[in-house]
Amino acid sequence: MFKNILALTFFALFSITITAQSKKDLEKQEEIKNLVWNDEDPYKNVMDIPENWKNESAVFLVKNIKYIYNRPGNSIEYSKIERDRIKLLDQAAVTEYSELKYTEGNVFYREMSRVTNTFYLGVKVIKPNGEEIEIDVNQESVSNNDEKKIAIPSLEKGDIIDYYFYTNTIVGENDLYQYKAVENTIGDTYPIVKFEFSLETEDDFFINFNTYNGAPKLQQTVLPTKKDKKRVYSFNAENVERNDFPRWFFPLVELPSYKFQVLFARSGKYEKKAYAFIPEDVNTVKTNVSKEEIFNLYEDKFRPYGDLGDVERFLKKKTFSTNEEKVKEVFYYIRHAYYTNYVEAFVMDESNIMYPFELYGKNPIIFNNEVDFVRFFTAFLKDNKIDYEIIIGTKRYNGAIKDLLMEGNISFILKVNTEKPVYIEYFDPYATPNQISPLLENTDAYTLKVVDRKHIEDIETIKLPSSTYKENSSTEKTELTIAPDFSGISINRSFSYKGQTKIDEQKNILMYYDYVYEDHAKYETEPILDRVRNKKDQEKYKKEYAALLKKLKDKQQQTIKERTAGEYNLKIEDYSFKILKNGRFGKEDSFEYEEEFTIGNDLIKTAGKNYILDIGKILVSQIDLSTKEKGRTNNIYMSYPRSFNYQIIVNIPDGYSVSGHENLTSNIENETGGFTSKASIEGNKLVVDIQKFYKHNYEPNSNWQKMVAFLEAASQFTQSKILLKKE
Known part of the structure; x- marks a missing residue:
């Protein structure tokens, strides 16, 4: 528009x-x-539209x-x-x-x-x-x-x-x-x-x-x-x-x-x-790019190169049972040594607290582009006699690799041919081996065949691996405690994300201080203020940095609080959150955090001496399809297959029992995905277990109504209520 x-x-x-x-x-x-x-404008007097578009x-x-x-x-x-x-x-x-x-x-x-x-x-x-x-x-x-x-x-x-x-x-x-x-x-x-x-x-x-x-x-x-x-x-x-x-x-x-x-x-x-x-x-308009042209452009671009002194010193302290283990640990080391090790410095510089880079010696290595990283990492592979390939792919929203037209639409992946292949994409603070962009999964790509771990001598078409909805999982546990006078609800929520689901969550929630100090401890490197040898300067910078950290942490908490309030569409009070695990060391390593807050009695309605609880409203962020969306004619392209696991626990108030929980049961599953829910009374708790899942990253339009079936079931659940009955 x-x-x-x-x-x-x-x-x-x-x-x-x-x-x-x-x-x-x-x-x-x-x-x-x-x-x-x-006056020569051919559309100056064009005012009418075709009859079939009158509506x-x-x-x-x-x-x-x-x-x-x-x-x-x-x-x-x-x-x-x-x-x-x-x-x-x-x-x-x-x-x-x-x-x-x-x-x-x-x-x-x-x-x-x-x-x-x-x-x-x-x-x-x-x-x-x-x-x-x-x-x-x-x-x-x-x-x-x-x-x-x-x-x-x-x-x-x-x-x-x-x-x-x-x-x-x-x-x-x-x-x-x-x-x-x-x-x-x-x-x-x-x-x-x-x-x-x-x-x-x-x-x-x-x-x-x-x-x-x-x-x-x-x-x-x-x-x-x-x-x-x-x-x-x-x-x-x-x-x-x-x-x-x-x-x-x-x-x-x-x-x-x-x-x-x-x-x-x-x-x-x-x-x-x-x-x-x-x-x-x-005079020639280029309309496509052949495999041979890709080979010619990249044949000499990725020759291994780099000063491996730091990596060699790291390896001297380590023993590994397999090359796969070695490759992964070296990746994490490089991610810190040449990236997260300098994050504080950039923060200090941007905040005008100090100019920090002179504290790292002459010409520190900092990776800020894919090519430098690939050349450095392949230099390590070459020295350690580990075979590899360089994969050229393009994200799914660009179309197929055979229709590639512009170099800017290319993504690079290293395939390390260890006992089990290890796929490595250019890193950010959260990148882990074997976790490539979900938009590259299950796509055709070209692989540059490397001979003697140095010379690119051939190019072939391959299919990139894909993840499953069970691997890409999020788990959310929400526990409700109702005030004795029913004036409000205390809520404790805990989250755990694995696979592709954790990437966006990490980027949205984590700040650099949530992982940098862990990295410094793990790799025995100095935080930036410890590098300042002048005690007077160090104290000055510490004071200014402490003020900055407080400001950033307050903003971080406020941002997450506003996000949670938006999910519930309610005012929340007494908010706090805590990161339990940052999930940065493995595809299976989960990102976990928890939050606590209180809300008013918006979800509680009086029914004589009993109370009605809008329990379905606890299942936030469900899709409510419009009539127009239900009539969709386009195919369905999603980022990745995924599953959402929810558990809602209601601490039943003393002197009350639960009625209507039998209506919280649902079971819709088909070839595209599903929505299931069940409820049970366990002592003084009502426990509701829910799962929603999408089995694939793509569905043809012919399967849309099958998706609508479980999406509507999830949406309808949000309208569910239970009765807290006075005994």
Whole structure:
């Protein structure tokens, strides 16, 4: 949608914002407006939509997108003009477009190059009688930090909004420059009568471009001449149906779409330096990447290299029963020695407490990219005579590896051929061996065959391993204690995550201090403040750092408290949480934490001398499918198979018994997953055991109703109640 697109249009870093518009700027703005809206505009009088779309909320009469890459003087210039003309057919669409939000470009400087970014927006409303009302964007926009918004007054059903946005970037004095890749679907959440795409370049701009899933193929419509080196490529589509872009969906895998990337190389010398799958010449549009091209690009890139002194000293203190064990332990050591060992330093530096890096000696090794890590780790494998392969994959939302087009969509994995193969992906503080990105699981990939643990001599297609829903599990135990006067409830929740389910939870909850000091103790390295030898400085830094830690921990607790309150949609009090295990040393190593808090009596209702407890509300975060979602037509793409195990324990108040717990039993299971629940009375406790699970990471649409069956069962459980009956 328009307001969503504009909200993502452009953010400039290190900016020196120009607030007043110059005469030249106003003239350029007028030039762009006349380029889009003029007497020759073929869509100026287009107002009608096809009969079959009369019941839609809105319809795009036209979507026109133009990309232009050229080279004024020694600079290179990129421009994009997107124009949409949309007819609003109901009140929901009117509300959607009554306020438009966007961000503007700025002028900023980067190193030696002057980079100019420009943004223009034009908006007009066309009434059913043909009257046009142009919105004065410069006068009517209201700023809120980087964001601006414009209210569109008196908008009504039947109106047309015709708008464009123009972005322009000029980069000075660059000999080699790769633009950000563009990957988009043709469709939108509203149908499109006419979709038009064009791409204009000239000499020294190389293009990778292809369309997918039935989208029209790119055609060259303007050829270069001796006087004019301009090249124009385009494709058009008509009567494009809308798509709802539902949850669990990868649009680029199924919908008509296009992908492209442009690279500028001023001469053949720079073409050879380009780290990309570059076309043979500027007259050729590259549409795919072969296995051989992947082999050629990476043949020499991953030669083992690195100073292994620290690793060798680590190994002298250790003995291992297998190479598999050795590989895993060295990975964890490297993760600390060249990553988490420096986390405190970055925090100190960013917080302006001190400049810390001189405390680590000259040229400390810090890994911040995949290639350096792979080269270093393979150097260790080579020295220890352990065979390995380098896997080239692409995440599932990009499509199949056979359709790979851009180097930026590649992911690297090391496959270490120990007794049982060990898969290693580039690490972050939580990465563990044999836990690759879930979006790479069960995909086809290429493996670079390494001979003598040094030379890449062949490439083959393989299938990456996948995990199961039982391996990717989360366990949540919630215990409720009701106040004697039924005025509130004390809740204790404990969580345990394994496999792929723990990754996002670790990133959302853990802070660096939740694992850094454990690593220092494990590997006998010094925390940063222990490295400061001057006692006076050390005391000063300790005081400032203690204040920072308190602030960070308070914020951490507040963030998790707000998340929990949002899950229950209730106000919570007396909140505390504690991390029990950070789960960073093995795929099977669980991440565990617990929290305690109190809520009011919102879940308790009086029924004479008895009480009704909304026990189902304790099962938070269940999916409530709308009627529209139940009629889904798309296939289902999920991140990974997974299982959720819940246990709800209610301490039965003295003098009361439980009635209605027999209705808490459910058992829905099929080939896609399931939802089961059962309840029992154990002494003075009501214990409810629940499981929900998704068996696969993909389901065809033909299985959607089977998924709906257990999703609805879980949703219905949240409405369950029990009676606490006075004895």
